[in-house]
Amino acid sequence: xxxxxxxxxxxxxxxxxxxxxxxxxxxxxxxxxxxxxxxxxxxxxxxxxxxxxxxxxxxxxxxxxxxxxxxxxxxxxxxxxxxxxxxxxxxxxxxxxxxxxxxxxxxxxxxxxxxxxxxxxxxxxxxxxxxxxxxxxxxxxxxxxxxxxxxxxxxxxxxxxxxxxxxxxxxxxxxxxxxxxxxxxxxxxxxxxxxxxxxxxxxxxxxxxxxxxxxxxxxxxxxxxxxxxxxxxxxxxxxxxxxxxxxxxxxxxxxxx
Amino acid sequence: xxxxxxxxxxxxxxxxxxxxxxxxxxxxxxxxxxxxxxxxxxxxxxxxxxxxxxxxxxxxxxxxxxxxxxxxxxxxxxxxxxxxxxxxxxxxxxxxxxxxxxxxxxxxxxxxxxxxxxxxxxxxxxxxxxxxxxxxxxxxxxxxxxxxxxxxxxxxxxxxxxxxxxxxxxxxxxxxxxxxxxxxxxxxxxxxxxxxxxxxxxxxxxxxxxxxxxxxxxxxxxxxxxxxxxxxxxxxxxxxxxxxxxxxxxxxxxxxxxxxxxxxxxxxxxxxxxxxxxxxxxxxxxxxxxxxxxxxxxxxxxxxxxxxxxxxxxxxxxxxxxxxxxxxxxxxxxxx
Numbered sequence: 001x002x003x004x005x006x007x008x009x010x011x012x013x014x015x016x017x018x019x020x021x022x023x024x025x026x027x028x029x030x031x032x033x034x035x036x037x038x039x040x041x042x043x044x045x046x047x048x049x050x051x052x053x054x055x056x057x058x059x060x061x062x063x064x065x066x067x068x069x070x071x072x073x074x075x076x077x078x079x080x081x082x083x084x085x086x087x088x089x090x091x092x093x094x095x096x097x098x099x100x101x102x103x104x105x106x107x108x109x110x111x112x113x114x115x116x117x118x119x120x121x122x123x124x125x126x127x128x129x130x131x132x133x134x135x136x137x138x139x140x141x142x143x144x145x146x147x148x149x150x151x152x153x154x155x156x157x158x159x160x161x162x163x164x165x166x167x168x169x170x171x172x173x174x175x176x177x178x179x180x181x182x183x184x185x186x187x188x189x190x191x192x193x194x195x196x197x198x199x200x201x202x203x204x205x206x207x208x209x210x211x212x213x214x215x216x217x218x219x220x221x222x223x224x225x226x227x228x229x230x231x232x233x234x235x236x237x238x239x240x241x242x243x244x245x246x247x248x249x250x251x252x253x254x255x256x257x
Numbered sequence: 258x259x260x261x262x263x264x265x266x267x268x269x270x271x272x273x274x275x276x277x278x279x280x281x282x283x284x285x286x287x288x289x290x291x292x293x294x295x296x297x298x299x300x301x302x303x304x305x306x307x308x309x310x311x312x313x314x315x316x317x318x319x320x321x322x323x324x325x326x327x328x329x330x331x332x333x334x335x336x337x338x339x340x341x342x343x344x345x346x347x348x349x350x351x352x353x354x355x356x357x358x359x360x361x362x363x364x365x366x367x368x369x370x371x372x373x374x375x376x377x378x379x380x381x382x383x384x385x386x387x388x389x390x391x392x393x394x395x396x397x398x399x400x401x402x403x404x405x406x407x408x409x410x411x412x413x414x415x416x417x418x419x420x421x422x423x424x425x426x427x428x429x430x431x432x433x434x435x436x437x438x439x440x441x442x443x444x445x446x447x448x449x450x451x452x453x454x455x456x457x458x459x460x461x462x463x464x465x466x467x468x469x470x471x472x473x474x475x476x477x478x479x480x481x482x483x484x485x486x487x488x489x490x491x492x493x494x495x496x497x498x499x500x501x502x503x504x505x506x507x508x509x510x511x512x513x514x515x516x517x518x519x520x521x522x523x524x525x526x527x528x529x530x531x532x533x534x535x536x537x538x539x540x541x542x543x544x545x546x547x548x549x550x551x552x553x554x555x556x557x558x559x560x561x562x563x564x565x566x567x568x569x570x571x572x573x574x575x576x577x578x579x580x581x582x583x584x585x586x587x588x589x590x591x592x593x
Contacts, residue, residue: 010359033364040267040274040365044428077361081265092430109542111429114267122266123360130358138357150289150300154350157305158312165306165313173317193454196314196329196460200338204469207306211299220298 009163014131019134020024020064023220024235032129046253049246050121053240056242057124066131071124074131078123085115110183113131135159144231163204169199260370261414262330262374263355266363270542274427278368283350283479284376284574291342291577304343308350311335315351331449332378333411334455337404338462340471341577345379363571369422373415380573381566382411389495396483397463400473401450404459406495414569416444417562424559427545434555436545437562445500452496 019098020028035057042049050056061071092108116158122130133141139159174220176183181191294298311331334342349371355361362370385407420437427433431555462470467481541556 002332009358014400036266036364041271044329077359078265081268088429088431091435092428105430107430107544111431114428115265118267118365118430119265122363122365125359126360126364127280132375135358148289150293151350154300154305154308157302158350158354160314161306161309164415165309166316169313169317188452189454190457192317193457194461196317196454198465199313200310200458200462201466201469202465203306203310204303207303208299210302210306214302215298219301236480 009135009159012130013134014066014070015134015135016065018063018065018132019238020060020128023132023239024231025133025137025236026144027141027231027239028129028133028140029138029145030236031241031243034240034243035246036122037126038243038250039125042118042246042250043254044117046250047113049253051247052249053121053242054117056245057121057128060242061124061128064128064132066128070131071127074127075120075123078119081119082116085112085119085226088112088115139189157210158166161203165199165203168197168202170236172198260508262419263352263362263516264366264370264373264419264506266365268363268366268428269422270426270428273422274368276368277422278509279371281349281368281371281376285346285371288342288346288349292346295340295343295545304347304350307335307343307535308347308354309337311348311351311447312354328460329454330374330412330415330451331349331455332374332415333382333386333408336379336383336573337407337459337472338456338470341379341573343471344383348379350377351375360527369419373418377415377465377566377570378411379416380571380577381414382407382573382575383472383568383577384569385410385414387572390472394483395476395483397460397467397473397476397482398483400463400470400476401456401460402495404472405452405456406499408455409448409496410499412444412448412451413441416440418566421559421563421566424541424545427542432555433541433545433559436557437555448566449496449500471585 023031023059029189037055039053042053061068088111089104089108090112094103094105094107096103097106097109123201130138131200136156142155143149173183178197183192199250294305296303314329314331317328323328332344332348338344339347352362352371352374353367356364356367356370386403389403389406392397393403417437417440418435420440423436424433427436459470459472463473464480465477467473473481546556
């Protein structure tokens with residue numbers, strides 16, 4: 001709900017040099033999604049496997065030199081879900097156990113662990129990817145994974161203008177405050193909505209001007225994406241390693257039970 | 258549960274994640290095709306900057322009460338301003354970027370997050386907007402009132418959609434009733450704020466550039482100029498009506514706590530065996546049906562909610578498909 005993390009696109013990429021940063025963006029995207037899928041599919045009772053996944057992710061974060069503190073700071077996004085998870089053992093049904101003298105649902109405890117583990121691991125993987133990949137590379141990676149060109153172009157023009165529109169909104173807010181409004185409260189919803197409406201009109205008109213400028217420069221509907229050499233096999237292997245090891249761990253756990 | 262909109266990884270079962278992902282990909286693929294028919298080569302800058310607008314508008318936080326802040330969700334608003342196809346596409350882009358770049362919503366949860374936050378709001382919101390337009394006067398005020406009511410109700414529909422997905426893919430032993438009651442209850446309150454804010458945003462755009470409101474394209478110049486406060490009264494009456502309906506639905510669940518006998522039966526595991534008959538062999542997640550006081554009634558409510566959401570989305574899709582006409586670009590020349 002709180003939104004200080006949103007829109008700050010400049011703070012996303014951590015510009016240090018590391019093997020994770022040098023990995024091909026297309027391979028990194030696939031590796032991250034594959035890892036998130038394996039994490040989401042890990043049986044909740046396989047706590048050992050979750051620990052293996054956490055260690056793998058910790059290694060990736062350490063190698064990437066993003067900084068654990070930065071990752072933790074950005075994990076604030078998932079806090080509401082962690083807090084929600086902590087309430088599960090108390091509201092859940094089913095057989096109950098005593099923890100420190102309080103009666104809680106046994107399966108509720110497992111469910112809480114499930115939400116906390118998967119939420120944290122999935123979010124950390126996404127954070128590690130976005131922190132180690134500059135936005136243009138990420139878009140290029142998407143294009144090379146055969147995400148439709150139009151989608152890539154829409155996303156790229158979106159990320160290009162987010163900060164500008166956010167700054168425009170901030171200026172409108174400053175203007176409101178200097179006219180004596182106090183846009184922090186619900187009863188100020190009128191002027192707040194009026195500036196959001198104006199932001200829409202300005203955004204749309206900006207879109208039309210940008211389109212005109214693009215057409216004048218020979219735009220035909222799709223953006224040209226620079227051609228990089230094909231993804232090296234080693235990049236695929238390295239990027240898919242955490243997901244593969246986790247998947248093997250899941251299989252071993254399921255078979256060995 | 259308040260923020261279950263940006264659900265994280267593994268929040269719902271893998272089956273639901275896969276099915277909703279397939280639905281979302283198909284609908285967004287259709288939206289892409291319709292958007293490029295409507296916008297032509299203006300699609301890239303216009304959809305991109307509109308997505309940036311939704312992103313920026315969601316950053317405008319203001320405190321609601323007791324330390325919680327509220328912000329615009331914007332799914333139905335985007336549909337009313339940009340049309341349902343472009344609206345769905347734009348909000349889907351926002352949801353995907355939030356998941357990939359900000360870890361706001363899980364990557365494997367994108368299927369149901371896009372469905373609940375982009376597709377259901379855009380099409381059900383559009384359908385509700387058209388339906389409310391029919392009972393509202395043909396004027397600026399009528400459009401604003403219809404927009405407010407549609408946007409507010411859409412928030413609750415999204416919450417219902419999530420609860421129904423929970424019925425199929427619950428990952429915690431919290432029964433469907435509890436989830437449904439909590440989600441619909443909380444989101445009815447959020448919906449009031451969303452409806453109010455969206456109505457005022459549409460009003461502001463109607464005052465400045467009425468031609469940019471796709472949902473008001475059919476109004477003549479005189480009707481747009483008719484800015485009497487019909488909207489305010491209709492909005493208030495409609496809002497109270499909607500609130501009463503939701504209050505009745507929610508109260509059904511709020512007082513549905515298991516009574517003493519059921520509690521004993523539950524603790525001894527007797528109820529589990531007893532209920533096995535009611536829902537045995539159903540596709541519903543075991544967790545979501547455990548501990549429901551009255552399985553038949555709850556599933557009936559789930560069914561009704563599911564039918565309502567599906568019908569509205571289908572109606573929105575149908576009307577959206579009917580209206581594919583290239584946008585008149587008379588405003589393209591009037592802009593600076």
